[in-house]
Amino acid sequence: MVIMNTILYIGEVQSYLTLLGQRLRYAHQLVRDKRWLYPQYHDNEHTKIKKPDELEREMEDPPENVDKSILDRIQGSMVGMALGDALGAPVEFRPPQYLLVNPVTDLHGGGTWGLNKGQFTDDTSMALCLGSSLIARRGFVPYDQLVRYKWWYKNGYMSSTGKCFDIGMATCDSLLEFQRRQKNFAEKYKISLEQLDFLSDFDLLKKFNVYCSNSGIAGNGALMRLAPVPLFFYRQPIAAIEFSGCSGQITHGDQKVYDACRYYGALIVATLHGESKDHLLSEKFYQTHKAWFGNQRLHKDIQMISEGSFKRSGGLMDGIRGKGYIVNALEAALWAFWSDENSFEKGALSAVNLGDDADTTAAIYGQLAGAYYTYKNLPQKWLDHVYAKNFIQCLSKWITYEGSKWYSEHVSSATKKETK
Numbered sequence: 045m046v047i048m049n050t051i052l053y054i055g056e057v058q059s060y061l062t063l064l065g066q067r068l069r070y071a072h073q074l075v076r077d078k079r080w081l082y083p084q085y086h087d088n089e090h091t092k093i094k095k096p097d098e099l100e101r102e103m104e105d106p107p108e109n110v111d112k113s114i115l116d117r118i119q120g121s122m123v124g125m126a127l128g129d130a131l132g133a134p135v136e137f138r139p140p141q142y143l144l145v146n147p148v149t150d151l152h153g154g155g156t157w158g159l160n161k162g163q164f165t166d167d168t169s170m171a172l173c174l175g176s177s178l179i180a181r182r183g184f185v186p187y188d189q190l191v192r193y194k195w196w197y198k199n200g201y202m203s204s205t206g207k208c209f210d211i212g213m214a215t216c217d218s219l220l221e222f223q224r225r226q227k228n229f230a231e232k233y234k235i236s237l238e239q240l241d242f243l244s245d246f247d248l249l250k251k252f253n254v255y256c257s258n259s260g261i262a263g264n265g266a267l268m269r270l271a272p273v274p275l276f277f278y279r280q281p282i283a284a285i286e287f288s289g290c291s292g293q294i295t296h297g298d299q300k301v302y303d304a305c306r307y308y309g310a311l312i313v314a315t316l317h318g319e320s321k322d323h324l325l326s327e328k329f330y331q332t333h334k335a336w337f338g339n340q341r342l343h344k345d346i347q348m349i350s351e352g353s354f355k356r357s358g359g360l361m362d363g364i365r366g367k368g369y370i371v372n373a374l375e376a377a378l379w380a381f382w383s384d385e386n387s388f389e390k391g392a393l394s395a396v397n398l399g400d401d402a403d404t405t406a407a408i409y410g411q412l413a414g415a416y417y418t419y420k421n422l423p424q425k426w427l428d429h430v431y432a433k434n435f436i437q438c439l440s441k442w443i444t445y446e447g448s449k450w451y452s453e454h455v456s457s458a459t460k461k462e463t464k
């Protein structure tokens with residue numbers, strides 16, 4: 045909890061975020077030396093994209109060693125998410141009644157999408173887009189995040205099959221809206237189409253409205269890809285939590301989405317700060333971390349979850365549901381974590397066996413549980429089959445490395461200057 049000493053008091057949060065915002069302008073530089081952060085193709089016509097397991101061959105580790113215990117949590121969260129996703133993919137959309145009779149007990153291929161054992165779906169693909177953006181931009185640039193989601197949707201960037209084979213309706217609508225806005229923006233500011241996906245001018249980017257969704261759009265698609273944000277910014281909880289909310293709202297505009305992402309982001313941040321499971325799942329979590337939330341209250345539906353509504357021992361029989369509504373999804377993932385008896389395997393299977401949006405409930409569970417139990421404690425029999433595991437592990441190293449650099453360059457020096 046050493047880092048907490050640098051955190052400012054509640055009254056100073058607003059001015060701190062303003063200062064941080066000014067400094068963030070420097071985080072918009074594009075990193076172009078890592079080709080694996082950008083779409084690459086096997087052919088000149090760009091019909092066959094290189095998949096993550098092909099990109100991992102050209103990746104290199106960061107130039108300096110990173111903190112091993114933090115890396116273990118970050119890799120645990122990223123791979124835990126991919127595991128939950130792959131575990132639930134074969135039964136996605138199956139109703140709970142089906143899973144009561146045919147429970148998932150192990151990792152399999154086939155089923156809903158006909159994937160190979162260990163291949164992941166949209167949840168992990170979008171999270172890899174988000175992680176790549178944080179590394180490529182050395183910070184939080186929502187415009188670039190949307191560009192990468194668009195690359196995934198249109199070209200299969202970061203997909204486990206090379207194609208986008210599954211996209212939620214809200215995400216699809218927002219990405220189509222983003223493309224419309226990009227086109228209008230290019231005409232208005234005379235930007236060439238080649239340049240459009242690679243804008244780095246801070247003043248220009250400020251003019252682009254990245255909120256491509258509307259109030260009332262509250263699907264779990266925002267939460268399923270969240271992890272890279274709290275993992276990258278955990279050293280500065282106020283920024284990590286505000287960015288968590290914003291990362292969801294650019295495609296899912298409802299207040300409940302913003303607050304579900306802020307709350308779940310805060311839980312992942314607290315996990316990286318070494319907090320115990322009792323603290324994480326305490327009904328007082330929000331109260332004891334109020335400063336992290338900029339003192340902004342949570343939406344009442346999210347507040348109810350933060351106060352323990354997920355603690356229902358009957359699970360499905362007690363009304364826990366793995367549905368696409370973000371409030372259900374958040375509650376279900378936390379129920380799985382609360383009732384897993386400290387076993388990732390048990391928790392991930394419980395999340396999947398709720399049925400409905402099984403892969404997403406388990407991917408959300410995996411982000412937090414993986415960070416808490418750490419990579420080395422994930423089930424080895426499943427780890428052997430995670431698609432593009434080396435890519436995810438190496439990307440996690442870069443998240444750790446660039447997150448640390450971001451903190452020392454943009455936050456610790458800002459704090460020092462402010463307190464001089």
Ligand SMILES: [Mg+2]
Nearest residue numbers: 165166167403
């Ligand atoms: Mg999915």
